[in-house]
Amino acid sequence: MIRAYKFLLRPTARQTAALGEMLRDHCSLYNGALQERRDAYRHTSKTSVRYGDQSAQLKEIRAFDPERQGRWSFSSQQATLRRLDKAFQAFFRRVKAGQTPGYPRFKGVGHFDTVTFPRDGDGCRWDSTPHDPQTRVRLQGVGHIRVHRHRPVEGRVRTISVKREGSRWYVVLDCDNVPAEELPSTGATVGIDMGVTHFLTTSDGEHVANPRFLQAMADELAEAQRHLAAFPRRTRQRTKRHRAAARKVARLHGKIRRQRADFHHKTARMLVADHDVIAHERLNTVGMTKSPAPKPDPEQTGSFLPNGAAAKAGLSRGILDAGWAQFLGILANKAESAGRLVVPVDARNTSRTCPECGHVAKENRATQAKFQCTACGFAANADHVGATNVLDRAGLALCVAA
Numbered sequence: 001m002i003r004a005y006k007f008l009l010r011p012t013a014r015q016t017a018a019l020g021e022m023l024r025d026h027c028s029l030y031n032g033a034l035q036e037r038r039d040a041y042r043h044t045s046k047t048s049v050r051y052g053d054q055s056a057q058l059k060e061i062r063a064f065d066p067e068r069q070g071r072w073s074f075s076s077q078q079a080t081l082r083r084l085d086k087a088f089q090a091f092f093r094r095v096k097a098g099q100t101p102g103y104p105r106f107k108g109v110g111h112f113d114t115v116t117f118p119r120d121g122d123g124c125r126w127d128s129t130p131h132d133p134q135t136r137v138r139l140q141g142v143g144h145i146r147v148h149r150h151r152p153v154e155g156r157v158r159t160i161s162v163k164r165e166g167s168r169w170y171v172v173l174d175c176d177n178v179p180a181e182e183l184p185s186t187g188a189t190v191g192i193d194m195g196v197t198h199f200l201t202t203s204d205g206e207h208v209a210n211p212r213f214l215q216a217m218a219d220e221l222a223e224a225q226r227h228l229a230a231f232p233r234r235t236r237q238r239t240k241r242h243r244a245a246a247r248k249v250a251r252l253h254g255k256i257r258r259q260r261a262d263f264h265h266k267t268a269r270m271l272v273a274d275h276d277v278i279a280h281e282r283l284n285t286v287g288m289t290k291s292p293a294p295k296p297d298p299e300q301t302g303s304f305l306p307n308g309a310a311a312k313a314g315l316s317r318g319i320l321d322a323g324w325a326q327f328l329g330i331l332a333n334k335a336e337s338a339g340r341l342v343v344p345v346d347a348r349n350t351s352r353t354c355p356e357c358g359h360v361a362k363e364n365r366a367t368q369a370k371f372q373c374t375a376c377g378f379a380a381n382a383d384h385v386g387a388t389n390v391l392d393r394a395g396l397a398l399c400v401a402a
């Protein structure tokens with residue numbers, strides 16, 4: 001099995017400064033490589049620069065600038081160039097598909113947050129002081145950094161990434177050959193309906209509430225963002241108060257992210273512990289959170305009819321806050337590790353189909369919360385009906401597969 005571990009780093013003041021410089025130099029490498037591709041693309045010959053061409057220049061760049069670029073791991077710099085290459089491949093793929101993607105952008109120093117080392121032992125070393133009870137990770141150009149290793153690492157460490165989140169630093173290990181920890185069979189199956197009123201509802205009729213702290217934190221964040229917006233956007237030197245306002249926004253973002261991940265882990269652990277098979281709706285988060293198309297008013301050119309954008313904004317917001325995609329990822333990982341089965345099913349009409357007689361109608365859903373079949377009169381909580389239908393479909397899908 002593959003698994004990722006994320007640990008807080010405890011760098012010294014000097015190491016913190018070195019980490020910051022490492023990000024800054026990788027950022028300028030990224031932007032430099034992007035500039036080269038742009039210039040080549042705009043040139044009349046329309047030359048395209050490839051990853052191989054840029055990687056071949058690295059040796060020269062390092063020799064030319066030993067004080068800065070020369071300090072860092074060669075392989076990590078290649079990884080940064082590959083990251084740019086990926087951005088371009090995605091761009092061209094979308095152009096080919098007839099979409100209108102944005103051209104890859106330059107990254108501001110404050111927005112370039114990750115450096116990847118593709119192989120443990122190459123410019124980096126996990127557990128670099130094995131004789132010491134304090135775990136450390138060694139990074140070329142930075143040194144041996146203390147790690148808050150809050151859980152044991154199993155399997156083999158493949159890649160190591162260093163990440164800045166606000167004022168904190170993290171190390172992320174991607175491991176393979178991680179042994180699975182199978183749980184004993186329970187004989188139980190469950191379907192889940194992911195909603196806005198509740199975070200999720202199970203086919204057993206249990207609701208898991210949306211975490212309240214997110215709303216409270218969202219208000220606090222909005223306030224902090226308003227405060228930050230009062231400062232000039234572009235300035236050479238931020239004032240002390242400006243920097244403090246920016247730090248506060250970053251700190252709140254980090255806190256929300258950590259609390260939400262914690263909530264997702266707890267909820268997923270509970271579902272995996274109690275059920276052998278877990279069915280959920282297949283998500284299309286991109287479509288679900290896209291704002292509705294503007295509806296031009298035929299009577300009056302240039303003006304628009306209400307398109308439900310305001311109501312949908314609230315809904316989109318709820319969906320984004322709930323972070324279902326992240327939750328389902330965590331659920332899939334935990335299930336795989338525990339030897340459980342997760343079945344995504346087609347979500348079409350799960351909230352409109354009567355589980356008693358099979359009648360499908362929009363009118364079956366009397367209100368957001370209430371389901372009442374217009375054919376047979378069956379009535380129940382709407383989310384519970386959704387979850388029951390999801391479970392039924394998973395049963396059907398499994399029968400067909402078998």
Ligand SMILES: [Zn+2]
Pocket residue numbers: 354355356357358359373374375376377378
């Ligand atoms: Zn019915």
